[in-house]
Amino acid sequence: MKKLRIEDKLYLVGYNVDHEYSHLGISDPEVCKTCEKKQCTYVCPASVYTWDEKEQKININYDACLECGTCRFACDYITWKYPRGGFGVAYKFG
Amino acid sequence: MRKKDFDVIVVGAGPAGLAAAYVLAKAGVDVIIIERGKFPGAKNVMGGIFYRKPMDDLIPEFYKEAPVERHIIEQRMWFMDDVSHFSMGIRTQKHNSEPYNCFSVLRAQFDKWFSKKVVEAGALLINETVVTEPIVEDGKVVGVRTDRPQGDLYADCVIAADGVQSFLAKSLGLRKKITPDKVALGVKEIISLSEEQVNDRFGVKDVNEGVTIEITGPFLKGMEGMAWIYTNKSSVSIGIGVIIDDLIKHNMNPNDLLESLKSHPSVLPLIEGGETMEYLAHVIPEGGYKSIPKMYTDGFMVAGDAAMLVDSVHREGSNLAVESGKLAARTYLEAKEAGDFSEKTLSRYQDKLEETFVLQDLKYYRNLPELLEEKRYLLTEYPQFLIDAMVEIYTVDGTPKPEKFRKIKDELKNRFGYVGLAKDLYTIWRKLR
Numbered sequence: 001m002k003k004l005r006i007e008d009k010l011y012l013v014g015y016n017v018d019h020e021y022s023h024l025g026i027s028d029p030e031v032c033k034t035c036e037k038k039q040c041t042y043v044c045p046a047s048v049y050t051w052d053e054k055e056q057k058i059n060i061n062y063d064a065c066l067e068c069g070t071c072r073f074a075c076d077y078i079t080w081k082y083p084r085g086g087f088g089v090a091y092k093f094g
Numbered sequence: 095m096r097k098k099d100f101d102v103i104v105v106g107a108g109p110a111g112l113a114a115a116y117v118l119a120k121a122g123v124d125v126i127i128i129e130r131g132k133f134p135g136a137k138n139v140m141g142g143i144f145y146r147k148p149m150d151d152l153i154p155e156f157y158k159e160a161p162v163e164r165h166i167i168e169q170r171m172w173f174m175d176d177v178s179h180f181s182m183g184i185r186t187q188k189h190n191s192e193p194y195n196c197f198s199v200l201r202a203q204f205d206k207w208f209s210k211k212v213v214e215a216g217a218l219l220i221n222e223t224v225v226t227e228p229i230v231e232d233g234k235v236v237g238v239r240t241d242r243p244q245g246d247l248y249a250d251c252v253i254a255a256d257g258v259q260s261f262l263a264k265s266l267g268l269r270k271k272i273t274p275d276k277v278a279l280g281v282k283e284i285i286s287l288s289e290e291q292v293n294d295r296f297g298v299k300d301v302n303e304g305v306t307i308e309i310t311g312p313f314l315k316g317m318e319g320m321a322w323i324y325t326n327k328s329s330v331s332i333g334i335g336v337i338i339d340d341l342i343k344h345n346m347n348p349n350d351l352l353e354s355l356k357s358h359p360s361v362l363p364l365i366e367g368g369e370t371m372e373y374l375a376h377v378i379p380e381g382g383y384k385s386i387p388k389m390y391t392d393g394f395m396v397a398g399d400a401a402m403l404v405d406s407v408h409r410e411g412s413n414l415a416v417e418s419g420k421l422a423a424r425t426y427l428e429a430k431e432a433g434d435f436s437e438k439t440l441s442r443y444q445d446k447l448e449e450t451f452v453l454q455d456l457k458y459y460r461n462l463p464e465l466l467e468e469k470r471y472l473l474t475e476y477p478q479f480l481i482d483a484m485v486e487i488y489t490v491d492g493t494p495k496p497e498k499f500r501k502i503k504d505e506l507k508n509r510f511g512y513v514g515l516a517k518d519l520y521t522i523w524r525k526l527r
Binding site: 001003004005006009010012013016037039042043045046066067068069070072073074080082083084085086088089090091092093094 | 130131132133135136137138139140200201202203204205221222223224240241242258259261272273274277279281283284329338341342345346347348349353356357362365366367368370371372373374375376377
């Protein structure tokens with residue numbers, strides 16, 4: 001059986017993307033520069049967070065978010081809100 | 095008189111909120127249930143096993159009309175390392191006749207059905223609406239603010255069934271900060287197979303009978319977690335839940351872990367050739383009894399995952415959710431009778447929960463999260479010993495049996511020491527008293 005990457009799997013998920021508002025943020029992006037583990041980049045099951053070496057910042061691809069909230073427990077600097085009503089992930093099976 | 099739009103506002107249309115709203119609507123209470131998803135179930139994820147009893151008390155024989163997948167007749171427990179698994183389990187015809195013990199379900203479909211019953215009973219359901227904060231006046235919760243224009247709603251009582259993130263309980267200061275060692279991330283896939291493939295691979299005779307497999311042991315490399323495979327009608331739910339703190343410390347990506355589970359030689363034949371239909375993730379509150387927040391304050395009660403009501407040992411959660419939602423609703427009915435929604439009256443909610451399996455089960459396992467944190471090796475080294483001993487016993491290689499048993503005994507002594515073994519047993523016994 002072929003191994004599936006997160007990108008492959010996210011195609012299978014239904015989303016209603018909010019193009020105007022990101023429900024995820026980082027309260028103090030300066031902290032990321034000295035954060036050793038950068039755990040947000042690997043604990044997120046949707047790979048929402050990636051480290052941009054050139055810009056020295058975390059990029060947040062919020063429209064892939066599965067709304068599990070793992071990042072919120074994994075890092076105190078991540079500001080996490082629910083997407084606006086009706087937006088975000090919509091599972092078919094659950 | 096102060097503003098009042100409804101008698102009760104229920105936040106969140108999962109099993110806890112829906113159960114609460116159902117009881118209230120049936121009793122003629124003016125109740126609104128607010129859901130942030132496009133429909134109830136759109137955001138809701140669990141491993142996939144729903145226990146009958148609390149729901150059956152609410153809607154007798156619900157399983158005859160609800161979209162359940164298969165009733166479970168066999169439950170297996172695997173201790174697995176990288177190349178072997180040691181299997182235990184129970185298969186019984188006692189679970190193969192009505193009223194059944196439990197079912198596999200797909201929550202997006204099940205919760206949607208449940209919400210229809212709640213609306214039929216007379217509750218008002220509003221989807222696509224986020225509750226942003228509680229409205230507090232004179233120290234009492236009197237309503238909620240939503241993200242809709244003019245979205246303030248007022249009521250006698252708010253029941254927060256807003257899930258593991260539980261922003262309402264947090265903003266009222268009812269719960270302590272949830273640390274990453276008290277929550278697990280569960281990731282799962284729905285993999286399609288034909289009905290016949292599921293029947294054949296799991297050894298059941300038709301599409302109504304189902305099997306569960308829970309998997310733990312050294313394949314988790316010392317992380318605290320549990321994997322599962324559940325049979326649906328024409329798919330399986332396969333997933334793995336691991337304590338978030340362990341993922342962080344092991345630099346582990348949850349999808350990599352799920353993929354390695356899927357390719358394990360014990361697991362692969364069960365799912366081979368199937369197509370992944372959906373990929374899901376959700377946080378599971380696994381802190382147990384000691385992580386339960388204060389569950390009530392003036393005009394406010396907390397139910398389900400929001401109150402951390404998950405029994406991770408027996409992978410039960412949705413049944414605790416239904417039971418707690420039901421009891422919160424009944425507490426409201428008593429409070430209404432008395433015309434008093436104060437903290438003192440609503441504290442009966444806690445009393446009621448104490449009388450049921452919900453808090454009695456969680457209380458029984460109250461020391462377990464700490465025990466496993468202290469002694470992670472219990473989850474790896476003992477299962478590894480068990481696997482190795484079984485492989486030794488079942489391998490016929492000319493070694494006389496007495497020598498094999500002596501070897502196993504020596505291994506036990508080498509790996510744990512008799513004193514260590516006695517200490518571990520004593521600790522487990524003491525912590526579970």
